[in-house]
Amino acid sequence: EKINLVHGAHRDGKRPDEAMKKWRGYGLGQFIHWGLYAIPGGEWNGKTYNGAAEWIRSWDGIPKSTYDSLIYKFNPVNFDAKAWAATAKQMGAKYVTITTKHHDGFCLWPSKYTDYTVANSPWKKDIIKPLVDAYDAAGIDVILYFSVMDWNHPGWRYDIKTEADSIAFEGFKQFTRNQLIELLTLYPTAKGLWFDGTWDKSWVKQAAFADELEQELRKLRPGIIIGSRFRADEYGKRHFDSNGVLIGDYEQGWERKLPEKIADVHGNDWDCVMTVPENQWGYNKAWKGHIKTAFELIEMTAKSVSLGGNFVMNFGPQGDGAIRKEELQLAKEIGDWMKVNSEAIYNCEYAVLDKQDWGYFTKKTGSNKIYMLVFNTPINGKYRVKLPAKMGISMAAPLSNPGVKLKIEEIKANEYFIEFNNPSAKQPFVITFETDTDKKSNQNYE
Numbered sequence: 001e002k003i004n005l006v007h008g009a010h011r012d013g014k015r016p017d018e019a020m021k022k023w024r025g026y027g028l029g030q031f032i033h034w035g036l037y038a039i040p041g042g043e044w045n046g047k048t049y050n051g052a053a054e055w056i057r058s059w060d061g062i063p064k065s066t067y068d069s070l071i072y073k074f075n076p077v078n079f080d081a082k083a084w085a086a087t088a089k090q091m092g093a094k095y096v097t098i099t100t101k102h103h104d105g106f107c108l109w110p111s112k113y114t115d116y117t118v119a120n121s122p123w124k125k126d127i128i129k130p131l132v133d134a135y136d137a138a139g140i141d142v143i144l145y146f147s148v149m150d151w152n153h154p155g156w157r158y159d160i161k162t163e164a165d166s167i168a169f170e171g172f173k174q175f176t177r178n179q180l181i182e183l184l185t186l187y188p189t190a191k192g193l194w195f196d197g198t199w200d201k202s203w204v205k206q207a208a209f210a211d212e213l214e215q216e217l218r219k220l221r222p223g224i225i226i227g228s229r230f231r232a233d234e235y236g237k238r239h240f241d242s243n244g245v246l247i248g249d250y251e252q253g254w255e256r257k258l259p260e261k262i263a264d265v266h267g268n269d270w271d272c273v274m275t276v277p278e279n280q281w282g283y284n285k286a287w288k289g290h291i292k293t294a295f296e297l298i299e300m301t302a303k304s305v306s307l308g309g310n311f312v313m314n315f316g317p318q319g320d321g322a323i324r325k326e327e328l329q330l331a332k333e334i335g336d337w338m339k340v341n342s343e344a345i346y347n348c349e350y351a352v353l354d355k356q357d358w359g360y361f362t363k364k365t366g367s368n369k370i371y372m373l374v375f376n377t378p379i380n381g382k383y384r385v386k387l388p389a390k391m392g393i394s395m396a397a398p399l400s401n402p403g404v405k406l407k408i409e410e411i412k413a414n415e416y417f418i419e420f421n422n423p424s425a426k427q428p429f430v431i432t433f434e435t436d437t438d439k440k441s442n443q444n445y446e
């Protein structure tokens with residue numbers, strides 16, 4: 001039976017309000033990881049750091065003080081917020097998550113609670129404000145990424161072992177609260193906060209503080225969206241509290257991995273954040289290992305939406321502020337596909353249909369329109385569709401050519417072949433049909 005929790009989940013099930021409905025329908029998003037780590041780009045003194053480039057400070061190949069002095073090299077002469085927003089627009093992203101402060105503690109906004117910010121770099125100017133303005137102007141909602149873990153702050157601790165730790169961490173907790181209130185006050189159009197760096201014992205032990213802080217932030221910015229990674233319950237349980245209920249507004253555990261089946265998402269909202277290389281978020285000069293193609297990223301987007309989530313593709317701009325050409329190319333290729341097929345992605349949800357080998361089903365929210373996103377064409381040109389009993393199917397057509405009536409053959413109760421020969425297909429494509437609960441309306445198109 002249920003444990004009596006004070007700092008567990010305060011809500012169960014999907015948030016029903018308009019702000020969350022809009023979030024649920026985004027489909028495709030952009031992550032931006034940018035900061036001092038983009039300057040070394042995973043290399044130092046001719047040596048290559050084998051970890052994720054934004055973690056280079058944790059490598060013993062670069063002295064911590066040397067890394068920290070990168071603030072004096074931050075002068076991104078090619079930074080152009082409008083160009084970044086235009087790239088996201090071209091790709092078809094509906095939201096962007098931007099690092100305001102990563103684990104290294106460097107703030108891309110002129111925080112008044114630390115000197116370790118853009119204000120004390122050669123660049124001097126706020127980076128977050130022009131980005132929020134440019135993305136807002138492009139109609140792309142902004143979510144602010146914030147790392148609780150802050151390697152630059154003297155009060156940060158990985159665990160609280162002594163009285164001295166406890167006193168230092170109290171100061172760190174106030175600093176964290178101050179910065180979060182500062183971010184929501186300076187950038188009031190931000191739709192959410194994406195927390196990271198919250199797995200260490202020091203923070204996990206702050207269930208009461210974090211719970212009160214989350215509630216204070218929600219009061220300050222009603223409707224703000226905060227995921228499951230921000231806080232633990234009083235028993236140290238993260239993402240799902242001690243009663244198994246999701247903490248926060250959506251599941252934030254899908255980092256560089258995707259759910260396989262609908263049961264994996266426990267009826268919650270969720271998004272998947274994904275790197276283009278295997279595991280690089282910040283700019284890494286050596287664009288090595290398997291680099292995901294537009295086809296793979298489109299398939300991950302389709303799979304995410306087919307399981308009720310959103311897909312967020314990461315960009316790691318260079319130290320000079322330009323987006324690398326490989327990422328620009330991917331944005332264009334994905335955008336070209338979205339231009340034709342985004343109806344099957346935006347404001348779509350899990351279709352409650354059995355997955356078939358040819359690809360993924362999505363369903364337009366609030367309608368009976370179903371989309372079949374095809375990644376594997378059957379040699380015989382027949383696409384299997386199983387429907388629940390009493391549900392009919394009609395009007396099958398290629399999304400890109402609605403005038404083409406595709407033949408629907410009922411091969412047994414509630415099971416159909418939709419016929420579509422598309423031998424020249426080199427890109428994923430979409431077939432759409434309508435369902436109706438009135439089975440009589442089945443037509444076999446000749």
Ligand SMILES: C[C@@H]1N[C@@H](c2cn(-c3ccccc3)nn2)[C@H](O)[C@@H]1O
Binds near residue numbers: 033052055199273281
């Ligand atoms: C969204 C992504 N989360 C950060 C991260 C966290 N971790 C990590 C590594 C070891 C233990 C726990 C978490 N690895 N990467 C990455 O640096 C990036 O910001």
